[in-house]
Structures are given as C-alpha cells and as structure tokens.
Amino acid sequence: MPRPLVIGLAGQPNVGKSTVFSILTGLTAEVGNWPGRTIERREGSARIGGREFHVVDLPGTYSLTSNSEEERIAREFILRERPDVIIMLADAAALERNLYLLAELLLLPIPVVLGVNMVDVARREGVEFDAHVLEAALGLPVVPMVASRNEGVAELLQAAAAVADGQRDYAPDRPEIAAAHREVYEEVCTLVAGAVPEGVPDSWVALKLLEGDREVTERAAEWLAPEPRARVQALLREHEDAVLDVAGARYEWIGRMVRAAVRRPKLGQVSFTDRFDRIATHPGWGLALLLGVFALVFWVTFSVAGPVQGWLEEGVVARVATGLGALLGGAPAWVQGLVIDGLLAGAGIVVTFVPILFVFYLALGFLEDTGYQSRMAYVMDRFMHGIGLHGKSFLPLFLGFGCNVPAVMGSRVIESRPARLLTIMLAPFVPCSARLLVLAFLVPLFFPAFPTLVAWSLVVANLLVLVLIGVLLDRFVFRRERLAFVMEMPLYHLPNPRTILVYAATNVWTFIKRAATIIVVVSMVIWVLVSYPGAGVDDSYLAMFGRSLEPVGSLLGLDWRLIVATLSSFVAKENSIAALGIIFGSEGESLGQTLAMVITPAAALSFLVVNMLFVPCVATVAAIRAETRSWGWTLASAGLMLASALLFGLLVYRLALLFGLGGAGA
Template identity: 55%
Template sequence: MRNHDEAARSVPSVLGACCADGSGPTQPVGPCTIRVALVGQPNVGKSTVFNLLTGLNQHVGNWPGKTVERKEGIHRCDGVDIQIVDLPGTYSLTANSLEERITRDYIIHERPDVVVMVADAASLERNLYLLSEILCLPAPVVLALNMVDVAQQQGLGVEPHVLEAALGLPVVPMVASKNQGVRELVDTVLRVYREGPRGVCRPDIREDHREVLAELVNLIAGSVPEPYPEDWVALKMLEGDDEITEMMRARLTPEQWEQVHRVLMKHEDAILAIAGGRYEWVRRMTRAALTVPKAGQITLTDRIDKVTTHPVWGLFVLLGVLGAIFWLTYTIGSPIQAFLDRYLIQAGAEWVRTALAGAPWWISGLLADGVIGGAGMVLTFLPILVIFFAVLGALEDIGYMARAAYVMDRFMHLMGLHGKSFLPLFLGFGCNVPAVMGARIVDSPKARLLTILVAPLVPCTARMAVVAVLAPIFFGAAAIWVSWGLIALSLAVLAVVGIALHELVLGGEHVAFIMELPLYHKPNARTIGLSVWQRTMGFVRKAGTIILIVSVVVWALSVLPHGEVDTSILAAVGRFLSPLGALMGVGWQMMVALLTSFVAKENTIATLSVLLGVGGEGAGLAQVLPTLLTPASALAFLVVQVLFIPCAATVATMRQETGSWKWTAFSVALLFILSFAVGIGVYQLALLTGWGV
C-alpha cells in the first residue's frame, strides 16, 4: 500500500502539465496518457461502459498466453488520452479462475492509474464484496454505480452520496445503457488521478487475526518480490491462496518457510475471519446507503408466510389445517360412505342372494359375503379417500406443504429428523406406502431409516377408514373425539418411538436444511384432479386385487370345512390367538380381523362383515358388534388397529427402501409388540378405573 501511495502522490506533477484543474484543461501542453482498468462482475454493464468510453478506438486481443479476451481502447477527453483496459468479469479475486488471476495480476503488475469498478446497483452487496478485495490492491478506485434505474424499479433505494461517505471513495451513479453518468465518470477518474486516493475505508479483519497477519508480514519481509505489496501477500497466504503461497515458498529459506508454514497451519481457518470480515464490511457499507422495499411492497406470499412460518402461529395454522382436512373428510365423506354401504353393498348383497336363491349355497355366499361384503364394502370408502386426496392435493398445489414441513422442523428435531422428513410422513396420512417411498428425499441415511421406521405409525386413510366405520358403531356421538384421540395417540407413539430410536439405536447427526418456499399460487384444478385420480386409482386397484382376494380367502376359510363359521379354519386360527385377545376383552373374530388387516387395513371391516355374516342383513355390523365388545374392549381394539403392523404393501416397500430384512423385521416386531402393549394397557386402565366395562 505504501508503494502505491507514493506512486499516487507523484502523479499530480505529471498531470499538472496537461490538465491542471482536473475539470478540464487550461492550457494543454502536450498529450497526457493515463491508464484506467475497468473491473466488475459479469453482467453489470462493464462492456457497455467500455464501449461508450472508447467507441471505435478499441482493440480486441487475447491476454498473453491465455484464451481470455483482452479489450483495450482509448477515450480522449480534454486533451487527455485515457487508456482503458477492460479486465475480465470476476466475482472475486481469489486465484480460483483464470479471470480472477488476470484481474489481480494486472492491477499488481501494471499498476493502472485508476481502477474503475463497475457495480450493479440492483445487487449492490454482492458487488461490494468484489470491491472489498480490490481495495486491498495498490490502486485508487472509483465506483461506477451502474443500473441505478433497475434498482429503482425494484424498489431499492441506493444513496450514492451516503455510500461515497461510507466507502471513502468516489461513487458515480450511472445508467450506462442510456448513456447517463459517463461524463461524470470521466471527470471523477481525472480528479482521482490528479488528487490521489483519499481515506478509503477498507475491510478489517478480527483483532486476533490482525496480530497473526502482522507476524506473517514480519516473517516474509524482504522476501516478497516486486511489485507485490507485502501486506497483501501476507493476507493472501493467510487466506490459503495457493498461487501466492507457492510463490513465497520458492522465495523463502527452508527455515523461514518452516516458521511461516507453522503459522499458516495454526490459523488454517483464518479465511473464515477474513472473508467474514469482508461480509461484515459490506453490511456496514450498505447499512445506511441501501434501503430495501418497505412493508407496502412486501408480496402477498411474504405476508401469508409471516403467519404460516411463524414458530407459534405457524403451528396453530398447521393444526387448524390438519383439523380441517379430517373434518372435511369425515363430515362429507362418512355420510356418503354410509349411504353407499346401505344402498349399494347391503342392497346389492341382498339382490345377489335373491337372484341366486336356486344356485349352490357357496356361490351366493362367495358373491354376497365374500366379494360384495368384503371388497365391495371397502370400495365404499372411496368418497372419503377422494376428499382427503383432493384437500391434500390442493394444499400441495397452493404451496402450503413446504411451509408445513418448515414449521414441523423443530418437532422433528427431537427425533433427530428435520422438517424434510415431515413431508413423506404427512403423505402417510394418505397411505403409508408413499410415505416409506417418500423417505428417499431424506438425504442422510440415518434420518432416512428413522423416517421409514416411524412412517407406519402415521394413521393412513385405510386405518382411519376402519376407525371411521367402527368408532360410530361403538361410541355414537363421541366417535369424533375417539377418532381424534386415536390420531393423537398414534402421533404421540410416533414421537416417543422416534426419540427412543434416535437416542438408542441410530445416534444423532445434525444437518441444516435450507428450503426454498415456493410462492403461493391459485390451485390448479387439473393438477389437483390428476393427483386425486392417480392416488384414487391406486386404491381402486388395491381393492380390485389384494382386498378382493383376501375377502374371498377369508370367506372361504370362514366356511371351510363344514360350511359353518364357528367350526371353520379361521375360527381355529382366531381361537389360537384368543388368549392375547382375552387380555383386552376381545373375541377371536376380532383377532382374525386384525390378522387379515396385515394384507390390507380395510380388510378388518371386510373380515368382520364376512365373519359376522352381515352381508345381507342391513346395517348388521352396527347391531352385532356392540353386543360382542364392551366400550373398553372396543377402544383397546381400535388402539391396536391403528398401531398394528402396517399392511403387506408397506412392509414390502420398507424392505425395498431399506434394503434390509433385518430392519423390516425389526419394524414389524416392534409394531406388533407396541400395538398390543398399548391396547392391553388401555383396556387394563379402563378396568382399573371402571370405565366402559
């Protein structure tokens, strides 16, 4: 820096000969040439400024030995030849790219009389970072603040005078594309050339590193080749600049290098403080000079996000949204389901029985009880699912789901997961299969495994459909509270299991999660329609295949070998499990229903319908079931139902996604034990308190 100041001070005498007052020549004595370098980031209008200044007086070549274009030109003003070199556009002055090296080497070796940094006023901070590096080089700088019109259009208020005062160097506002400010720029360049640099405000580094820098300057003093400034070389070495470090290594004696190397190794992370100091400087420089759009210009998305991503209000919004989803689904969906059950399934089964009265018993049994009563019954849940999928699709399309994940993050953290895991888990409310698959988006392997392991604890629509049918039968008007309680229980168990697995099995790791929140937009009916269609068809395919087969098999097992349910194979299996059922007061039919739910959750109802022979008896389940179970047993049964091992499709997906039978088996065993433990616990608690017995 010292070298440069001396050079700058020596300049006015030369300049005085040709343009004494700087604003224009008084009596030009002879041609005077000053050299100006144009620097700046790409796309800030640097070339426009260059072309405006040089016009046809320009020459395009290459930098010696490099493929990078070198543009030079001359601007004649008031008898002064301003020789302008357009340096390559760069974002910073590390040695990382050819352009960066050309720029800094030119300034150091060629020592231009003035460096004009062209900056985009619309992204001032980013541009000032480059300036913070240029200011460490030995050259007086003028800041050409280009595109001030664009900044204005964007609502940014840039105050060139305030910026000038803060920086301690001349700032010239410009709109190069409209030829505005060019004359002022030239005048300023001439003035700076004549007057030399003023008290420029350079970025500082932290106190502790300042001492290290001084130590380094001492160590390399006398060995730095001309024309490199010693303090700049020391700073670059501390930054970890390979090029400069290598240069110095070749020049220092082994003993000196040993000492330097020790200092550099000890302060390996100094770059954080140095670059951090530059960012801090940029912030300080722009604090007063730059005003960002005021509240009035904040977009609708920003306003909505103030609430939806707020740590407290955001959570209430999320709870409200979840509540609304289930309320809509059940309020509209359940009556339609009941209607379809009564007039399609029950009436259909009755019609088949009548129509096939003359056929063998097993044909009408198979069709009425097995196919219609089983798989057909499950299809009546379609309206519930369509509504759920439609609301979910709308929320996704509006852009809310990303906010939900953001808000949920702090809770997911307790499990060592982050908000990203919430997205697949939320899909689990629709179906656990996409939840397990969706875990692919979780990047860390441990977090992905944990997400997959807890995914089956999200109550899916199939489980909730079973609850939606059975809860009103057992609990009447209180069914909605029971349903809510079951959802809350599932999620509480999910949290406990997640935390336990995180602490005990998987161990923690921290990742930060930076989300782009999409702008809110009007939902598109087509997108939502597509989403509902795809998801619903998936369900219909399941009902037409797996559930249909299971219904028929369950029916067959329930009548074989003697045509009686009580003496059937299924009854034998169910009775084998009845000791477990007895602990929560449920009979063998319920245990069989649970078992068949492994194939598909909806089978619980299909199986109960088949087993209790209600296919043709009107709303039979509603009459028969309460006679079989006390409210306490019914509650315990529902608890087991929602926590039970997931359906076969989910288990198969878990195997596929984890690639491990061990973790799949672990999950199945865990959920089997957990579901019965909680179910039995609920029943025993009810017995103790005397509720519902």
C-alpha cells in the same frame, strides 16, 4: 400422419408443472415408474391442431447434477430417450433462480422451449416481464402463461412443435464458463473427446466433471483410458473450486438474459405471502394453524364423505347384493356364499371407502397446490429434530397419511442413511388412509355420540406413540446426527381445481386397483376360512386359529373374532373391516348394531389402538425391504410395530376398564 412429437416437461419444483401436465394430457395420463426406480413416471398424449404429442413429465428439479435421484432421472431421460423438444416451465416471480435449470438444459443436445408461468402472481409481487425481450436475449421461444386459467398452454405446445419442425428460429445463447477456468475446461474437453458414449456431449461431460458431479466422475473413470484418466483426475484436483465458478458464471449469464426483460416497478411492498407467513411460519401460531388444518381435514372428511358413504352402502351395495341373490337363486349355497358374502362384502365395503378417500385426497391436494405444505415442514422442523430428523422428513411421514408405501419410498429425499432408516422405521407408525378409513368406519359405530372426538384423540395418541418411538430409536439405536435442511418456500397461490381433482382421482384410482385385486381375494379367502369346515363361524378354521391366540388377546380385551380381524389387516389394513363384516355379518343384523351389542367400549378402543399400530401391511413391508435392502431392518420394523400394538393395546384396555368402559353399549 406424422408420428407424435415426444415432449419432455421439465421445471423446478413449485412452477405449476402438474397443472400444465394435466391440462395437456387430461384423461390419457398414465402413471408408472421410471425403469428400475420407485419414482413415479407420468406420461400422456395431447392433440392440438391435428398434431399428436406424447408428453413425459420429468421430476421437478432445481438443477441437473447427480445430487438426487430425480435429477439423475431427468437427465438420463433427456440423454437416452431423446425427446424431440423439452418444454421447461419457469416461475415468473423467481425467474432468475428458475433459469438456472435452463442454463443446464441448454448444454444438452435437445431444443428447449420456455414457458414462463404464473405471470399474474408475479405481477402482484411487483415483477413485470417482457416475453419478447427475453425471447430475443435467449434465442429460443418464450411463452408467458397462467396455467391455472389455461392461458398460454396451447401456445406453448405450438411453439414446441414449430421448433421441432424447424419452422421457428432456435439459436440459443448458452452460458460460458468463467475465464479463470476456460483453459482447464478446454483441456478436459479434449481429453474426454471420443471416449464418451454416443449421444452424450463432450462439453457437458467436461463441465459436469469440473462441477464434481459424482455419477459423471465415476462413469468417466470407466470410459477413459488410464493415461487421460490420470490427467483428468490431476486437473480436477487442481481445480476443486471450479464448482462455484460454474454456478457463478450461470447466474452471470442469467443476469445478462433477464436484465432488459424484467422490471420491478413497485419496490418494498409487503406481499400476501410475507403477510400470511407471519402466521403460517410462526413457531406458535404456525403450529396452531397446522393443527387446525388437520382438524379441519378430518372434520370435512367425516361430515361430507360420511353421508355419501352411507348412501353408497344402503343404496348401491345392498341393492347389488339383493340383485345377485335373485340371480344366483339356483346356484349351490357355497357359490352364493362366496359371491355375496365373500366377494361382494369385501368389494362393497371398498367401494364405500371411495368418498372418504376422495375427500381426504382433495384436502391434501389443496394443501400441496396452495404452497402451504412446505410451511408445515418448516414449522415442524424443530420438532423433528427431537426425534433425530428434520423438517424434510415431515413430508414423507405426512405422505404416510395417504399410504405408508410412498412414505417409505419418499424417505429417499433424505440424504443421510441413518436419518433415512429412522424415517422408514417411523413411517408405518403414521396412520395411513386405510387405517384412517378403518377409524372413520368403526368409530361412528362404536361411539355414535362423539365420533370426531374419539377419532381425533386416537390419531393424536398414535402420533404421540410415533414421537416416543422416534425419541427412543434416536437415543438408543441411531447416533444423533446433524442433517442438512434446505427447502424452498413457494409463494402462495390460488389452487387449481383441476390439478387437485386429478391428484385426488389418481390416488383414489390407485386404491381401487389395489382393492380390486388383493382385498377382494382376501375377503373371499376369509369367507372360506370362516365357512369351513364346520357349519357356523364358531367351528371355522379361522376361529380355531383365533382361539389359539385368545389367551394373549384376552389381556387386551380382544376375543377371537377381533384377533382374526386384526390378523387379516396384514394383507391390507382396510381388510379388518371386511373381516368384521363377514364374521359379524353372518348374524343377520347390520354390522353397526351387532358390533355395538357384542363389543364393549373398552374392547373397541383396544381393538382400534391395536389395529392402528399392528404390523405394517404387506405392501409396506415389501417397500421397507426394497428401500433398506435388508431383511434385518424389515423384520425389526414389523417386530417393533407388533410390540407397540400389544403394549399400547394393553395399556388402553386396562385404563378404559379403570374408567368403567367395560360394560356393554357405548
């Protein structure tokens, strides 16, 4: 059996690459990181007609210059790991701009097969294209596709295999440099020849030098001997304008390639995207829509996932606990306690989070897949300027609703360091899914009469705190700085259920993996800290520590139990529930009844506010350290969160007391 063909899946953003990847690899997909980077690397295997393929999903990039981490990863993969074939996906509705990436890929020594996706959307936009004509012009296989309906995906893979096997002609037409710079290009080619490492084409290095590519310029200085280096540098200084010429020549080549292949029978019609954008990008209506979408996401999460969660809790976790109790009947009391009250209490609550997390990620995946997410960035841009950021920071911060770790790491799409630091400092203020789950779990217990209203108000208040902190940091710590906001607004299209399901499942699985390791261990540790040295919780180690902090906590209405639950959230935010479950669960009634009896509404509000703003979880702290490369900023972030938690907890508690929420029962 022949070895699997290695395929690199390339494409600009918003071309449906995730959909194609999930169709190809299905359940074999694995998520890791690119070596030495924090950007996700997704790969998996596919099998068509008895042939095995290994597919690596490259980051979506508009070009292959070294402007961004993603672009460097994509070209390093091609040059170092040498896939057998590259499959490039293009958007049929914006073919010219998409082929810019093809013009770059064709300079690298790996054959390329082109999949032109979303031909149905393009047709609705009034763009018709002829794959055979384009194929003849480009000299490489072109496959028309509608990936969301699984049309053309198998054909694309077969074309890739045929090119790799040499069964299909591959003689691509490559763009050439404009006449004005041909001479200097050839001279640079000659100068770098021989000095460039094995496997990197001289012609590509020469072109990247003329384009002013930072990484290649730095590397070439190391590769070249002093004399040719000086000559190359002199040539590049003389021809600084070459970058525009290189881009211009690529589009001229693209123009020639698509001239006969693309037709626009209908001109001047108003597309759905333009009509919907009149609302979605409107400064007023767009904002109203965005808030409405957020409200809807929360409403769906509470009303759909809530009942499922209750069923899991009563129907599954409680039964497992009974079963385990019978099974461990003869075991020592401490083993029963550790397994049932420690391990299962922690793991069980984690399991009941799954429906909420899943519904939440389905909603986020839907927003991303339809193309609406970038409108959010556009609408939010002017508000982000108020806190020294632009619309692009909205996306990483928005990711923070899933998890603060990708929010901190996603901040690297922002070019300037002050703006990136500011985004990193603000990211932990975004209520992550774990904290939202804490809300989703506790708010209905504390405030059964109007859970959605209370949860929604808490989230809005949390975001107001974020804005306030942002304004203060921008004003007093970071100098106001102008930032480049440039972003594509993709055409709206029907979401693909499979892509969204895979997105949600991957994220939920990541959460479960994390839960299985850290959270259960912490839950068990807490059980030990709660059960020893004395007989009751009141005599435990944790109680001792909690009591020592009670003088501060009582100002915010937090007794030692609530303090302990808050402290345990440092390892993982959702641990505060596990801790509450263990501490209050030992009284024999359901957690909801116990909490409602013991904690006043004012203290409950204060506890929720403190938990939403408390020191970021250990994973986020680690991410902040990794991204800022500074313990100073890391500690500053933790200190800032702690101070805000205490300040706003105090404020909310005192206000709630004024409004008479200090009595028992909600």
